[in-house]
Amino acid sequence: MDRKEWPLWEVFVRSRNGLDHKHCGSVHAPDAALALQAARDVYTRRMEGVSLWVVRADHIVASDPEARPEMFDPAADKIYRHPTFYQLPAEVDHM
Amino acid sequence: MYTQAIDLPGPKPDPAERTAPVAENPEYRAGFEAKLDRGEFIEAKDWMPEAYRRTLVRQISQHAHSEVVGMLPEGNWITRAPTLKRKSILLAKVQDEGGHGLYLYAAAETLGVSRDDLVEALLSGRAKYSSIFNYPTLNWADIGVIGWLVDGAAIMNQIPLCRCSYGPYARAMIRICKEESFHQRQGYDLLLTMMRGTEAQREMVQDAVNRWWWPSLMMFGPHDSESQHTGQNMRWGIKRISNDDLRQKFVDATVPQAEVLGVSLPDPELRWNESRGHHDFGPIDWAEFWNVVNGHGQCNRERLAARVKAWEEGAWVREAALEHARKRAARRAA
Numbered sequence: 173m174d175r176k177e178w179p180l181w182e183v184f185v186r187s188r189n190g191l192d193h194k195h196c197g198s199v200h201a202p203d204a205a206l207a208l209q210a211a212r213d214v215y216t217r218r219m220e221g222v223s224l225w226v227v228r229a230d231h232i233v234a235s236d237p238e239a240r241p242e243m244f245d246p247a248a249d250k251i252y253r254h255p256t257f258y259q260l261p262a263e264v265d266h267m
Numbered sequence: 268m269y270t271q272a273i274d275l276p277g278p279k280p281d282p283a284e285r286t287a288p289v290a291e292n293p294e295y296r297a298g299f300e301a302k303l304d305r306g307e308f309i310e311a312k313d314w315m316p317e318a319y320r321r322t323l324v325r326q327i328s329q330h331a332h333s334e335v336v337g338m339l340p341e342g343n344w345i346t347r348a349p350t351l352k353r354k355s356i357l358l359a360k361v362q363d364e365g366g367h368g369l370y371l372y373a374a375a376e377t378l379g380v381s382r383d384d385l386v387e388a389l390l391s392g393r394a395k396y397s398s399i400f401n402y403p404t405l406n407w408a409d410i411g412v413i414g415w416l417v418d419g420a421a422i423m424n425q426i427p428l429c430r431c432s433y434g435p436y437a438r439a440m441i442r443i444c445k446e447e448s449f450h451q452r453q454g455y456d457l458l459l460t461m462m463r464g465t466e467a468q469r470e471m472v473q474d475a476v477n478r479w480w481w482p483s484l485m486m487f488g489p490h491d492s493e494s495q496h497t498g499q500n501m502r503w504g505i506k507r508i509s510n511d512d513l514r515q516k517f518v519d520a521t522v523p524q525a526e527v528l529g530v531s532l533p534d535p536e537l538r539w540n541e542s543r544g545h546h547d548f549g550p551i552d553w554a555e556f557w558n559v560v561n562g563h564g565q566c567n568r569e570r571l572a573a574r575v576k577a578w579e580e581g582a583w584v585r586e587a588a589l590e591h592a593r594k595r596a597a598r599r600a601a
């Protein structure tokens with residue numbers, strides 16, 4: 173059995189100009205050019221995209237799901253950051 | 268396409284399912300259960316019980332294997348398609364099946380298994396794939412019937428999986444379901460064309476329907492009463508609708524389509540039951556089902572041999588591409 177596995181690349185597609193690139197899956201490929209080729213064949217067979225990014229999966233730095241509370245909670249006690257925090261008179265509340 | 272083998276345990280322990288010797292933290296467990304109760308998705312790096320992870324690896328990889336093996340019975344007819352139009356359609360469909368396999372392998376890999384381990388499990392015969400692909404495609408109408416019945420059954424099975432609790436699997440399924448609709452419709456369209464043709468063509472369609480009907484019903488897997496993991500998988504949001512309920516839905520949807528097509532379904536007990544609001548149908552030959560699942564179907568050996576051959580003959584290409592990439596990287600670094 174061949175154990176020389178091709179590296180994994182994450183694939184991001186922009187579905188049309190004006191929208192962000194969005195993660196859609198991954199492919200195995202030996203290099204960037206073939207990763208792009210494989211991503212095109214696997215993820216854009218039906219005009220799903222106008223632009224593709226591929227990035228080596230081992231180059232992505234991700235936050236730790238276990239650390240989610242510390243990482244994201246500080247925002248929850250700053251409710252004054254949200255427009256709904258401010259009670260305005262009804263006549264101008266559509267502001 | 269789809270694997271019905273989701274709740275069939277592998278005959279031997281699978282190295283792709285290595286268990287991590289980690290003691291379970293009750294707090295994590297409670298958090299996991301709470302997420303499921305709130306209908307939230309579980310994502311790749313989230314904590315999950317080992318059995319949940321193992322079940323998903325087995326199910327997603329079996330599903331991927333089914334897509335890949337599923338290319339073989341249809342690929343058989345690409346060079347023999349009757350017109351350029353049908354040939355283009357069939358090429359696109361078979362390419363889709365390969366693509367579906369790749370989406371699913373990628374989803375399985377998010378659970379910490381390697382692609383090579385998954386492929387090895389298939390090629391060694393340890394992993395299962397859908398029994399439906401171990402039947403031969405004997406005439407051109409088989410290509411239409413596979414689209415109509417086999418992909419039709421796959422769609423029934425797969426739509427609930429779009430709401431599966433495991434995020435990467437659910438997202439792959441959404442993509443797959445969008446494409447399956449083309450598969451089913453092109454199959455029905457092919458059959459309609461043949462039914463408008465000669466008497467001989469109509470006979471070919473009926474012959475193909477006769478051979479594929481029961482194997483299609485078997486795709487939904489064993490009866491609920493025989494199905495080993497249904498309860499747990501329902502609890503985990505991996506399965507949403509039971510095998511028998513899906514099978515009934517498929518029969519009810521297919522009967523009127525057969526009428527429009529002008530073919531009969533090979534079941535003398537098939538009839539509308541007013542009081543149930545469903546069609547009754549005859550008993551399934553489970554001995555045949557288990558025979559095929561356990562490797563003794565008409566094409567099991569041929570299908571696996573074709574996969575092994577493709578893998579082995581492609582080895583030098585995979586190695587050369589990797590070596591080329593290494594060389595270029597070294598040249599850049601120098």
